[in-house]
Amino acid sequence: MRDYDLAATLDSGQAFRWERREQSFTGVIGRRWVRLEPLAEGLRAETAEPVHDWQWLTEYLQSGVDLGEVIQAFPDDPPLQQAVAACRGLRLLRQEPWECLVSFMLSATKQIVQIRQIIALLCERHGAAVDVPAGESPAFAFPTPGQLAGLSEAQLRACKMGFRAPNVLAAARRMAEGKLDLNRWRTLPRAEARAELMQLRGVGGKIADCVLLFAGGHNAAFPVDVWIKKALQDLYFPRRRASEERLQRFAATHFGPQGGYAQQYLFHYMRTKR
DNA sequence: GCCCAGGTGAAGC
DNA sequence: GCTTCACATGGG
Numbered sequence A: 001m002r003d004y005d006l007a008a009t010l011d012s013g014q015a016f017r018w019e020r021r022e023q024s025f026t027g028v029i030g031r032r033w034v035r036l037e038p039l040a041e042g043l044r045a046e047t048a049e050p051v052h053d054w055q056w057l058t059e060y061l062q063s064g065v066d067l068g069e070v071i072q073a074f075p076d077d078p079p080l081q082q083a084v085a086a087c088r089g090l091r092l093l094r095q096e097p098w099e100c101l102v103s104f105m106l107s108a109t110k111q112i113v114q115i116r117q118i119i120a121l122l123c124e125r126h127g128a129a130v131d132v133p134a135g136e137s138p139a140f141a142f143p144t145p146g147q148l149a150g151l152s153e154a155q156l157r158a159c160k161m162g163f164r165a166p167n168v169l170a171a172a173r174r175m176a177e178g179k180l181d182l183n184r185w186r187t188l189p190r191a192e193a194r195a196e197l198m199q200l201r202g203v204g205g206k207i208a209d210c211v212l213l214f215a216g217g218h219n220a221a222f223p224v225d226v227w228i229k230k231a232l233q234d235l236y237f238p239r240r241r242a243s244e245e246r247l248q249r250f251a252a253t254h255f256g257p258q259g260g261y262a263q264q265y266l267f268h269y270m271r272t273k274r
Numbered sequence B: 001g002c003c004c005a006g007g008t009g010a011a012g013c
Numbered sequence C: 001g002c003t004t005c006a007c008a009t010g011g012g
Helices: A006-010 A054-059 A067-072 A078-087 A099-103 A112-126 A145-148 A155-156 A160-177 A190-197 A206-214 A226-236 A244-254 A258-270
Strands: A019-021 A024-029 A032-039 A040-049
Touching: A006 A019, A006 A024, A006 A032, A054 A155, A054 A244, A067 A258, A078 A226, A078 A258, A099 A112, A099 A206, A112 A155, A112 A206, A190 A206, A206 A258, A226 A244, A226 A258, A244 A258
Parallel strands: none
Antiparallel strands: A019 A024, A024 A032, A032 A040
C-alpha cells in the first residue's frame, strides 16, 4: 500500500460513512465493520470477526492500482500537476453500487457534512446492525433496496432527506422489483450505462457520473459539480468567464481515460488548499 | 435574515 | 433553444 493517502481518500467526498479518530478511520463495507489505520509501509485493518480473504477490502480500497500509471495518463498541464503535487496518494474507491447511487441521489444541493448526517440517520434507523468488536459503538450496514422499498416517504423524510425522498423510494422499489441491475453498469459502455442511470428520477448527468466513477469503474467519467466548475474556471480559464457549455465540453474532452481520477484530484485540491 | 450546498426537472420566456 | 425557479434542510 505504498503511495496511498488513506485520509485524503476516505475524506474526499466520494464516500460518506468513514469516521475519523486521530489517525484511524472506522466504517462499514458491505456487512463488515472495519477500522483502518495507515502504517509507514501499508495499512492495519481490524475487523469484528477473523478474516482470511481480504479481497473485499483491497477491491474497495483499490490498493492494487498503480497510481503512477494513472497519473502518467493525465494531461500535462500546470493546474493538474499542482493538484497532484498537493494530494499525491489520493485514490478512487470502488464502492458498492446501491449505496453509491443512493448516497449521490442524496447529495443534490447538500453540503458534504449534511450528506454524511442524512446517510448516518438512514443507516442507523433502517440498516441492519453489524457485529462490532467489544467496546465499539453500534454500526449498521447501508439499508438494502428491500429495506428502503418497504418504508414510507414520510419515514425517509424523517431522515432529513427532504425533496429527495420520493426519488430514493422510487429507485428502491424498482430495485426491489428486480427491474434494475446495478452491476450491469460496470460492463456496459459508459454512455449506455449513463443513459440508463439517468432514467431514474433525481439522477441527472452529474450524479450518474459519480456512480459510474465511484462504483462502476468507469475512470473516464468526470462529474461536474459546483466545486469542479470553480476549479476549471479559476485554474483553466482565469482570464475570461467560461460558459456552462464550455466548461462541460472541456471536462469531457481534456482529461482523457483517467479523467475521473483527475477530477478527484482537482476536487480535493480545491476543497483543501489553504 | 441571507446565501449557498458534490443538482434535477419543469415551467417560463 | 436558454434562463429561472421550486424543491428541504442546515451551516456559515
